[in-house]
Amino acid sequence: MTDLTPTRFDVLVAGGAAAGLCAAIAARLAGASVRLVEAAPEALRGGNTRHARNFRIAHAGPAPYVPDSYRPEEFLADLLRVTGGDTDEPLARTLIRASAGIAPWLLAAGVRLQALDRGVLPYSRRTAFLLGGGKAMVNALYATAEALGVVVSYDTTLVDLRPDDGDCAVVLDTAAGRESMLSRAVVVATGGHQADLAQLRVDLGPAADRLVVRGSQYCTGHGLDLLLGLGAEPVGDRASAHLVAVDARGPRFDGGIVTRMTGIPHGIVVDRTGRRLADERADTRRTHYAQWGPRIAACPDQLAYLIVDQDGLRRVGPTALAPVTAPSVAELARRLEIDPASLDATVRTFNAEAAEREPAVRPLAALPLAAWPLLPGLTFTHFGVAVDTGMRVRLRGGRRSERVFAAGTTMAANVLRHGYLAGLGLTLAAVSGRIAGEEAARAAA
Ligand SMILES: Cc1cc2nc3c(=O)[nH]c(=O)nc-3n(C[C@H](O)[C@H](O)[C@H](O)COP(=O)(O)OP(=O)(O)OC[C@H]3O[C@@H](n4cnc5c(N)ncnc54)[C@H](O)[C@@H]3O)c2cc1C
Known part of the structure; x- marks a missing residue:
């Protein structure tokens, strides 16, 4: 069959998740002809965005999806707090x-x-929740993009990009082989490099070997490398990553939010030698699991175990994978392959301390015991390329590219170089994608 896809577009968007889809729709609405290429097959489209739940928005008053108000100055103050002021x-x-x-x-x-x-999600005046989660968002944006006339290609990876005075020469890897095309402007929205396991080993050391990648296996950092190769100024730190505690039995990629372990303050966490890592009750906030990712990454084999008794089990609530249970400490140690004497000593010491802190801390007394094996799970890396306020890629030496734009995680480290702010990632993706799409359409015209 003849391929009717034109080989020249006003705007090429690489990456078919929140940032890329918003860029493609915005560019199309601005009158540009747009092609969007997504590395994943259709069934796995949508990158990390598939796993997201909510996004942070400034607003002056209540709306059907967000209560009260959240002023831009409050938003900025929250960002400055988590980044220690290290932001553009x-x-x-x-x-x-x-x-x-x-x-x-x-x-x-x-x-x-x-x-x-509906009252079914945590109260937040700072974030709006997606109905049906990130996957529903991705599906809706693809449907809109296609209805507007965006040409979508799956299984298609941006592998080379050469901007010139007139056009950008683009090379794509497709299921049918290599393809060359021209585009007046290019938006790179290919996410981060969290699935580049070889690079992570260089950046994070051997701890990377057992890392669980919570998001898409298609975010291999290729788009980032292309931009760096064009002279883009890097921002952030390749070796800095948002790590959380996840169930070790979940999938290596794309486990999403269901394998995250949130019940740590209800038990004790020990490593393979049976030693506790830290005070489990020092941080009982909803986001406590993020403190535990780096601690678990530092354990022998990056492996740890959350152990609770029956009281803790009730408080932890349902988990995606059932815990390992045992009628005694010795039997649990045997099932988890931990030295029984060491685990027994740890539990005895903990119970003696708990007896002095009751009722704030309860001993592990109501048998049988239950345990989950834990590994560090990587949500995203704090690394990308510098952009200006129109999402044009900034080049080393103070220049900027007039035709190449970056959006979403590819540029998020301009704003979030370390730390974490709930709902910020998706907001940065959607907002920067929209701006990049509008500016790319303008550059193409
Ligand atoms: C488990 C989990 C839960 C999260 N929950 C939230 C949340 O509730 N709220 C929030 O704000 N943030 C959340 N985040 C972060 C959020 O998902 C991301 O910040 C946001 O979705 C990034 O969107 P993006 O479009 O920039 O990149 P991504 O969604 O990562 O997508 C990048 C896309 O680029 C494609 N791609 C990669 N390389 C190429 C290439 N060379 N050519 C073509 N295509 C390519 C990939 O296939 C992918 O579709 C979560 C992340 C994870 C992993």
Whole structure:
């Protein structure tokens, strides 16, 4: 069959998740002809965005999907707090201002948001929740992009990019082989490099060998490498990553949020030698699991175990994978292959300390015991390329590219170089994608 896909577009978007889809829709709405290439097959499209639940928005008053208000200055203050002020503040202000308009824009693009009055999700005046989660968002944005006339190609990876005065020469790897095309402007929205296991080993050392990648296996950092090869200024730290505690029995990639372990303050966490890593009750916030990722990464074999008794089991609630149970400490040690004498001594010491801190801390007394094996799970890396406030890629030596743009995780480290702010990743993706798409359409015209 003859391939009717034209070989020249106004805008090529690489990466078919939140940032790329928002860029493609925005560029198309601005009148550009747009092709979007997604490395994954159709069934696995949508990158890390598939796993996201909520996004952070500045707003002046209540809306059906978000209560109260959250002023841009509060948003910026939260960002400055988690980054210790190490952020590109003019860019952060631009993106925060634009976050105020992103929910209506996404709604108009077919995305559905959870209504507040349902009361089934945690209260937040800072974030709106996606109805049906990230996968529903991705499906809605693809449907809208295609209805608008964006040409979508799956199983298609951007492998080379050479901007010239007029056009960018682009090389794609497709199921049918190599393909060359021309595009007036290119938006690189290919996520981070969290699935590049060889590079992670260089950056993080042997601890990377057992890392669980919570998101897409298609985010191999290829787009980032291409931009760096063009002279893009790097931002952030390749070796800095957001690590959380996940069930070791989950899949190596794409386990998403269901394998994350959130019940740590209800038990004790020990390594393979039976020793506790830290005080499990020192941080009982909902986000406590993020403290434990780096601790588990530092354990022998990066392996640890959360152990609870029957009281703790009730408090932990249901988990994706059932715990290992045992009627005694000795039997649990045998099943987990931990030295029984060492685990017994740890539990005795913990119980003696707990007896002095009751009722705030309860001893592990109600048998049988239950345990989950834990590994560090990588959510995202704090590394990308520098952009200006129009998402144009900034080049080393103070220049900027007029035709190459970056959006989403590919540029998120401009704003979030370390730390974590719930709902920020998806906001940065949608907002920067929208801006990049509009600016790329303008550059193409
Ligand atoms: C488990 C989990 C839960 C999360 N929950 C939340 C949340 O609730 N709220 C929040 O704000 N953030 C959350 N995040 C972070 C959030 O998902 C990301 O910040 C956001 O989705 C990034 O979107 P993106 O479009 O930039 O990149 P991604 O969603 O990572 O997508 C990148 C896309 O590029 C494609 N690609 C890669 N290389 C190429 C190439 N060379 N050519 C073509 N295509 C390529 C990939 O296939 C992928 O589709 C979560 C992340 C994970 C892993």
